[in-house]
Amino acid sequence: MMETHKNDIGSTFGMWLFLLSEILLFGGLFILYSVYRYNHSQIFHLAADALNRPVGALNTLILLTSSLTMALSIFFLKNRRPERSLFFLFLTIFLGLFFLFNKYFEWASKVHHGVYPNAPGLLERERGEVLFYGLYYSMTGLHGFHVLVGIGLLSVMFVFILRGKIDHERILPLKNTGLYWHLVDIIWIFLFPLFYLIT
Amino acid sequence: MAGFYEDERRLRGILGWIFSTDHKRIGLLYLFAILFFYAIGVLLGFLMRLELMAPGPTIMRPQTYNAIFTLHGVIMIFLFVIPGIPSIFGNFFLPIQIGARDVAFPRINLLSWWIYMTGAFLAILSLFTGGGPVDTGWTFYVPYSLRTSVNVPLAVFAVFILGFSSILTGINFVTTTHQLRAPGMTWFRLPLFVWAVYATAWIQVLVTPVIGITLLLTLMERLVGVGIFDPAKGGDPLLYQHLFWIYSHPAVYIMILPAMGVISEIIPVFARRTIFGYKAMAFSILAIAVVGSFVWGHHMFVSGQSDLASIIFSLLTFLVAVPSGVKVFNWVSTLYKGSIEVAPPLLFALTFIFLFSIGGLTGLFQGALATDVHLHDTYWVVGHFHYVIFGGTGFALFGALHYWFPKMFGRMYHKKIPYFAWALLFVGFNTLYFPMLILGWKGMPRRYYDYLPQFHSLQWISTIGSWILIAGLILLFANLIYSLFRGEKAEGNPWGGATLEWQIPSPPPRENFAEIPRIERGPYEFRK
Numbered sequence: 001m002m003e004t005h006k007n008d009i010g011s012t013f014g015m016w017l018f019l020l021s022e023i024l025l026f027g028g029l030f031i032l033y034s035v036y037r038y039n040h041s042q043i044f045h046l047a048a049d050a051l052n053r054p055v056g057a058l059n060t061l062i063l064l065t066s067s068l069t070m071a072l073s074i075f076f077l078k079n080r081r082p083e084r085s086l087f088f089l090f091l092t093i094f095l096g097l098f099f100l101f102n103k104y105f106e107w108a109s110k111v112h113h114g115v116y117p118n119a120p121g122l123l124e125r126e127r128g129e130v131l132f133y134g135l136y137y138s139m140t141g142l143h144g145f146h147v148l149v150g151i152g153l154l155s156v157m158f159v160f161i162l163r164g165k166i167d168h169e170r171i172l173p174l175k176n177t178g179l180y181w182h183l184v185d186i187i188w189i190f191l192f193p194l195f196y197l198i199t
Numbered sequence: 200m201a202g203f204y205e206d207e208r209r210l211r212g213i214l215g216w217i218f219s220t221d222h223k224r225i226g227l228l229y230l231f232a233i234l235f236f237y238a239i240g241v242l243l244g245f246l247m248r249l250e251l252m253a254p255g256p257t258i259m260r261p262q263t264y265n266a267i268f269t270l271h272g273v274i275m276i277f278l279f280v281i282p283g284i285p286s287i288f289g290n291f292f293l294p295i296q297i298g299a300r301d302v303a304f305p306r307i308n309l310l311s312w313w314i315y316m317t318g319a320f321l322a323i324l325s326l327f328t329g330g331g332p333v334d335t336g337w338t339f340y341v342p343y344s345l346r347t348s349v350n351v352p353l354a355v356f357a358v359f360i361l362g363f364s365s366i367l368t369g370i371n372f373v374t375t376t377h378q379l380r381a382p383g384m385t386w387f388r389l390p391l392f393v394w395a396v397y398a399t400a401w402i403q404v405l406v407t408p409v410i411g412i413t414l415l416l417t418l419m420e421r422l423v424g425v426g427i428f429d430p431a432k433g434g435d436p437l438l439y440q441h442l443f444w445i446y447s448h449p450a451v452y453i454m455i456l457p458a459m460g461v462i463s464e465i466i467p468v469f470a471r472r473t474i475f476g477y478k479a480m481a482f483s484i485l486a487i488a489v490v491g492s493f494v495w496g497h498h499m500f501v502s503g504q505s506d507l508a509s510i511i512f513s514l515l516t517f518l519v520a521v522p523s524g525v526k527v528f529n530w531v532s533t534l535y536k537g538s539i540e541v542a543p544p545l546l547f548a549l550t551f552i553f554l555f556s557i558g559g560l561t562g563l564f565q566g567a568l569a570t571d572v573h574l575h576d577t578y579w580v581v582g583h584f585h586y587v588i589f590g591g592t593g594f595a596l597f598g599a600l601h602y603w604f605p606k607m608f609g610r611m612y613h614k615k616i617p618y619f620a621w622a623l624l625f626v627g628f629n630t631l632y633f634p635m636l637i638l639g640w641k642g643m644p645r646r647y648y649d650y651l652p653q654f655h656s657l658q659w660i661s662t663i664g665s666w667i668l669i670a671g672l673i674l675l676f677a678n679l680i681y682s683l684f685r686g687e688k689a690e691g692n693p694w695g696g697a698t699l700e701w702q703i704p705s706p707p708p709r710e711n712f713a714e715i716p717r718i719e720r721g722p723y724e725f726r727k
Contacts, residue, residue, distance in 0.1 A: 010303045010378040017370045021408045028412035028442050032427060035438060118424035127433025134425040134434070138416060 008172055015176040019183050022146075026187055029139050033194060036135065040128025047132040048199045055106050056196035059099050060188065066095035067185045070178050080168045082161055089158050092181070096151045103144055107137075136195055143191060146184045153177045201609060202706035220305035223707060226291030227607070228312050233287060234676075236278040236319065241672065243271040248631070248665040251658050254650055261648040265334035266349075268646055270326070272337030273354070277361050278319055280592055281450060284457035285403075286315070286368060288599050289396040291607060293372060295700040296390045298381025298718060300710045303374040311367040318361035325353035336646060338447070341428040341439045345420055352421045359414045362407045365453075369403030372396055381699075383718035387478065390698045390722040394481045395460025398488040402449045402456075406492065410446030413439065440502055444495035452491040454588055455555075456484060458595030459526055462548045465602050466530050468696045469545035470537030473723040476529045483522035483529075490519050500571045509568055516566035523559055527552060542694070543617035547598030550625060554590025558583060561636060576646075579639025585632045597624075597675065604679065605689030609706040612682035616674065623671030630664030698722045 037044050073088035110133075114121035117137055122130055157174050160166045166173055203223045206215050216224055247267055250257045259267070294302055302308050326332045329350030335343055339358075344351050376397045380389075389397075417439070419425050426432030428439045467474045474480060496504060496512030530552055539545070561583040565571045574580065605611045634657040639645075643654050650658065692701040697720075703711060 010374050013377060014304060014307075014370050014374045017373055017404050018366075021366050021370070021404050024405060025408035025412050028409045028416075028445075031442070032416075032438060035435070039435075040433075117419075117426065123432065130426045130432045131434065134427045134432070138419060138425055138427065142412075142415075 011172055011176065012179075015179055019179060022183060026139075026142070029135070029142070030190070033135050033139070036128070036131045040126075040131060043126050043128030044132050045199050047129050048195060048197075051136075051196050052106055052109070053196050055102055056192055059102050060192045062095050062099045062102070063185045063188050066092045066099070067182055069095065070181050074171065074174055074178050077161065077166075077171055077174060078168055082167065085174075086158065086161055089154060089161070093151055093154045093158065096147055096154065100144060100147055100151075103140065107140075139191055140195070143184070143187055146187070150177075150181050150184050153180065202704060203709045204609075204706060205709070207709075218309070220301070220309050221709065222290050222294050222301050222305065222308060223607075225308050225312050226287050226289075229282065229286040229290060229315070232312075232316065232319070233279055233283055236274050240271055240275040240279055241669065243267050243274070245665055245669060247271060248662040250648070251650070252662040253659070254652060254655055256649075262334065264648045265646075266326075266332035269333050269336050273322060273333070273358070275588075276337055276450075277358055278322070280454045280588055281365065282315060282361075282368075283454070283592065283596055284461060284599060285372070285396050285399055285453070286312075288392075288461065288603060289368075289372060289399075289457060292603065292700055293393055293396050294375060294379065295703070295707060295711050296393050296698055296722075297376065297379060297384055298699055298712065298716050299375065299379035300712065300715075302371050303378055304371050307367050308371055311364040311371070314360060314364040314367070318357050318359075318364060321353060321357035321360060325350045325357060329353055338443060339414070339417060340443075341417065341420070341434075341436045342430055344417060345429055352418055355414045355418050355421075359411055359418070362411045362414075365403050366407045366411075369400040369407070372400035373404060376400075381715050381718055385718075387481070388718055388721050389481075391463035391474065391477070391480050391484070392457075392460035394484050395456045395463070398484045399453050399456045402453050402488055402492065406446045406449045409442055410450075413442040413446070437499070437502060437504065440499050441495070444498045448495035448498065449488075449492045451587070452487055454592045456487060458551065458592040459484065461595045461599045461602070462530060462551050463526075464696075464698065465544045465548040465598055466533050467723040467725075468602075468694050469540050469542055469548075470534050471540075471695075471725055472533055472537040473721070473725070474529070475532035475535075476525075477721070477723070479525055480529055483525040486522040487519060490515060490522070494519060497566055497571075500568055501575045513566055513568050517563070520559065520563060527556060527559075542601075543614065543621070544598050544602035544694070546618070546621050547594050547601060550621070551591060551594045551598065554586055554594060554628070558586030558588075558590055561586060574639060576644055577639035578635040578643045578645055581645050582632050582635030582639060585635070590628060590632075594624075600679065602694070603700075604682070605693050606700055606705045606707070608683055608686075609689055610682055610686030611689040611693060612686055613678050616678040620671050620675035620678065623667055623674060625671075627664050627666070627668030627671050631661050631668050632664070634658070634661040634664070695725070697725050 069088045069091040073085045073092060075085075076082075076088065077085035110116065115133055116122070117134060122133060154177060157166070157177050160173065203221055206212070207219075209215075210218055216228060219225065246258070247264070250259050250264055250267075290302070290308065294300065329352070330348040331350060333339075333349050333351055333354045334347060335349075335351065339351065339355060344355075376389075376393060416425070416427055420428055424432070426434050428434045428436060430436055463474060463480060494512055494516045496508055497516045500509050500513075530548075541549075561579070565574050565580065565583065601612070601617060638654055638657050638661075641654070643650055689705045691704050693705075694701070699716065699718075700707070702716070
């Protein structure tokens with residue numbers, strides 16, 4: 001007789017290890033950022049001034065709110081209110097998409113002004129500015145990719161709740177997805193000041 | 200076939216293997232895949248030695264030689280040595296040794312094998328697509344890797360994918376060790392192999408992402424030219440080296456720690472004595488894992504990092520020798536006054552101690568700042584790391600194969616032949632690699648296609664060594680493969696081991712234990 005291998009603490013433990021590896025993945029980029037900022041502090045300062053601060057702030061607000069809705073979704077599923085849980089999950093997905101929508105237009109306007117990797121106009125500028133935008137596109141790009149994956153996971157959870165595959169007793173997949181979503185949020189909390197605020 | 204070899208009802212034949220979530224079947228899948236890539240790596244090494252047998256062009260062109268030493272490095276490191284012992288023997292024995300039925304995440308375990316195979320497939324594919332085989336060396340150093348016309352993007356992506364497999368395996372083993380230990384299996388009753396694989400798993404989780412991001416950025420550099428590592432755009436190639444070695448030096452400990460774990464299993468069993476200084480052994484594993492993560496800068500003494508950084512990295516490098524020394528002395532002390540039986544597994548374990556000591560001691564020369572200037576990028580380094588990785592991890596893997604073969608396959612191999620194979624391996628190994636130490640000392644640079652006439656005789660001896668070594672390998676594996684089909688049936692505990700895997704039948708039943716055991720003694724207490 002096969003036993004079912006189910007271990008809730010184990011799954012959460014594994015999820016935290018995975019998040020730790022995610023932090024180290026971004027960690028490499030943060031190291032590069034600090035070294036280049038140290039080497040080109042003046043130029044980084046000026047380049048940061050050119051980013052669209054209101055859009056960055058709006059996106060921060062969006063992601064912070066989405067973490068709240070994520071937590072509420074878990075809270076309501078735990079309290080046997082799947083329909084409310086679904087509502088907040090939907091809101092979380094919506095906010096994630098909203099974030100990417102803003103990010104898209106932010107990138108598009110930069111590209112429109114000829115500021116993108118390997119752009120002829122950009123390469124004529126100071127070396128520090130090339131690096132600033134290289135890091136800007138790499139770091140927000142990798143973060144954006146994580147938001148996209150997060151939206152995918154949240155959508156799977158949405159379907160699972162809808163079909164009753166997860167409920168107040170089998171809530172773990174939703175909780176772990178929540179952990180991932182919060183991590184993506186936290187990384188943005190660091191990216192926002194580094195690129196938009198420190199000038 | 201008995202035990203876990205019996206097909207489940209759901210899937211039969213080959214499907215029952217490649218979609219199985221049984222840790223033992225996955226361990227065997229890794230075994231065959233990894234040994235297959237090992238054979239290719241050996242073949243490439245053989246070709247390199249043949250080319251270097253005489254000065255000037257011998258059997259290939261310079262560009263082919265560059266591709267072959269790169270491929271030899273990539274295959275041996277990323278497809279053979281790094282996954283080697285943890286993925287094969289860790290998968291098979293870690294759950295059994297802690298008294299569990301499987302790893303914590305069996306499906307993720309299967310996934311990581313599939314990811315490994317995907318990465319390997321992409322690495323092979325990179326040879327025949329784009330600009331052809333990579334010629335950068337396994338380190339993919341910028342700026343050359345950004346400028347060369349060969350297929351760097353796909354090769355780098357393949358290694359990135361392999362890293363994923365490594366991280367997932369690491370997460371699995373750490374969680375398994377924390378969560379699934381049988382009742383009574385306290386941390387200090389864990390077999391030392393478990394300690395070693397556990398520490399290795401932590402390194403895998405913590406440092407592999409760093410090479411992941413490094414390779415991802417190199418890929419982006421090639422595809423869109425972000426400029427972060429490109430000196431033409433203001434990027435700093437030295438930062439590439441830092442990030443690369445933040446992973447790749449600890450990766451050396453991913454290679455050697457599980458090997459040390461294997462040796463710590465074999466020696467007590469064949470000396471019929473409990474291990475000398477169990478706690479010192481466990482803590483020295485952790486010490487190597489921790490300190491070893493902060494020594495990466497010793498690869499960059501001549502790259503232009505600051506003198507202060509070099510001095511600190513040099514000091515830390517010497518510190519790693521302390522826990523490594525503790526291990527060597529404790530193995531030898533375990534043998535002292537033991538009732539020693541030099542069976543094939545012990546023979547390989549003893550050879551590990553000898554060759555690893557040469558590898559470790561030659562490493563100290565490079566760790567010293569002044570001598571490293573002379574030795575950096577010479578054949579000395581090539582000799583040194585082959586003594587550590589092949590003499591160490593390679594021989595430990597042979598030891599592990601001979602130690603656990605009867606348990607894994609339920610059959611015993613021919614016991615005389617390994618001695619002959621060992622003799623060929625030992626003589627061939629030293630004839631192949633010892634001249635490299637002398638060549639390097641005399642100034643022969645590594646990775647060169649051609650050389651000056653005064654290096655000829657030593658290069659020639661080294662090539663002869665490679666033939667003896669390969670003869671030994673063929674004999675060793677021929678014996679094991681023959682025994683796989685024709686060997687005598689093995690008993691449950693042919694060596695008289697005290698760890699849990701020897702308390703169950705050979706081969707183990709599907710879920711390992713009919714009833715989860717209750718542990719009441721340490722792993723090396725042989726008296727009942």
